[in-house]
Amino acid sequence: MTIRTSLIVGLAVVTLAAAGCGGKSGNASGRTGDDGVKAGPGVTTDKITVGALTDLTGVYASLGKSLTQSQRLYYDQLNAAGGVCGREIELLVRDHGYDVQKGVSAYTEIAPKVVGISQVIGSPIVSAVLPRLAEDEMLVIPAAWPSSLLDQEYVQIVGGTYDIEMINGIDFLLERKGLEKGDRIGHIYFEGEYGENALAGSRYAAGKAGLTLVEQKIKPTDTDMTAQVTALKSAGVTAILLSAGPKQAASLAGVAAAGGFAVPIVANNPGYTPQLLGTPAAGALEKNFYLVNEFQAPNSNAPGMKALTSAYKAKYPGQTLDNGVSFGYVAAKVFGEALKDACAAKDLTRKGILKAHRAETAFDSGGIAAPLDFSKVGQVGTRQSFIQRPDAKAEGGLVTVGEPLTSQLATGYPIP
The missing domain is CATH 3.40.50.2300 (Response regulator)
Structure with a gap:
């Protein structure tokens, strides 16, 4: 979170507390x-x-x-x-x-x-x-x-949660994309709670898997990823994690492809929208981009x-x-x-x-998501993720890669 955002949130909380002094809107x-x-x-x-x-x-x-x-x-x-x-x-x-x-x-x-x-x-x-x-x-x-x-x-x-997503994303790279112990992996992430929580997951998984993590912090207003791609290419990374928005995803994939930097990119669930398949980055996204998501792709048979x-x-x-x-x-x-x-x-x-x-311990969404346990405050409802990739021919512009993933890394991760 930036200093400016922290100040805004702080002022908002003070304003909200003052507004609440006139009477409780709860159950009474x-x-x-x-x-x-x-x-x-x-x-x-x-x-x-x-x-x-x-x-x-x-x-x-x-x-x-x-x-x-x-x-x-x-x-x-x-x-x-x-x-x-x-x-x-x-x-x-x-x-x-x-x-x-x-x-x-x-x-x-x-x-x-x-x-x-x-x-x-x-x-x-x-x-x-x-x-x-x-x-x-x-x-x-x-x-x-x-x-x-x-x-x-x-x-x-x-x-x-964002950290669980990144842990499962790194496991996917290890199991399916040839990432090995000793490799260097990049992580481009938004400053603030979203990016920093995802970074906690990538740091944990990288440490357990013997990977070197090369971090690149950005602001939500940073939409050109040229500098980040240049830095990560120079660092010799073999994959890139992204915890940012769709604009950053399009720029990252497009700039990397244009520079001949054909490494897999794995993003958190807010980092993709099917509208990106109507941009010049579509080909690069379909070739090297993956999304970690807790919900089935629209073309799922669930x-x-x-x-x-x-x-x-x-x-x-x-x-x-x-x-x-x-x-x-x-x-x-x-x-x-x-x-x-x-x-x-x-x-x-x-x-x-x-x-x-x-009291709900196994919420059933009809297979749209994994069964969810809401009974344990402080614990995540599921550690399962779907790995998906863009596909312009698919309903909703996404297809799922393989079976739902709950990695051993994610299972052993202590929620901070």
Whole structure:
């Protein structure tokens, strides 16, 4: 995290704390309706309101759009099946444009109105609202995967974490791409929580495998990877890890190919979007680029993925099937299943929903992701990853390489 971002987050937390002094928006005194169901904020006799703090106008606007559309799809399906406890689910969406202060303001506005939040894009936004989550007793699912959030009782990471992804990525390079003990491997990463958490994983795996890691820190505003490619080529690396965004992925692959530097590139899941296959870097990406992901590619034969792909295309014809679609849908289903279990226990308070969620030890997404264990605060729900590569002919521009991967390195990794 940069000094500037740290200051913004700090100011946002102070602002948020001040805004919270006027009264708690948490469970307060739960009320019991005529149906015998205890209810709290965001729950009426006929409606349950779930929040979404997304990015529709900022740097992750395409991801935010896909996430929000897939979550609306899930809640529409849930409502068509009768809702939860006879109540319709409503998704209350606010766009923060990936601006911390806007995110804090949006949280302050919707917190009294929602039962929980099934989407928050951005680690900085999540960090800024953390002080209120324990007070509000509200389950939140971030579209961010740093291991630092694992010990937060009210925050649920759905999938693996950035460090686990990089560990499995290095194992893939060792097993499938000829990487050997004594080799040098590069890692280009964003400054801040995302990149530094991924770096923790690559450092661990490199140390265990006897590799030398050559680190290249960049800012999100750095979109030309020429200097980094030059440095890594001079260092003699035989593979490159990337923990950055799609623009950096396109530049890295294109610059390396143009310079005759044909080494495999392995990126974390936020580092690719199928729109890159419409750029000049498409050929280089299809040849040497790999993505570590916790969710099946859209062309997967997994029953849940096939059903999701069909339903999404029917509801949003012509829209891109990217990683946001699968993650958004699974995250909404995680929240929906917690609501259904809380309904069965006749407790739709925020505490009741969290309790129901934390009892889940093998969440089934129909094969879109590995079974997920949400019962252990401080532990990752899965250490399994899919290795995927770009393919312009495939649905969603991705195909999976081999079987799902849970490396011995990842299994033995102690979560920091």
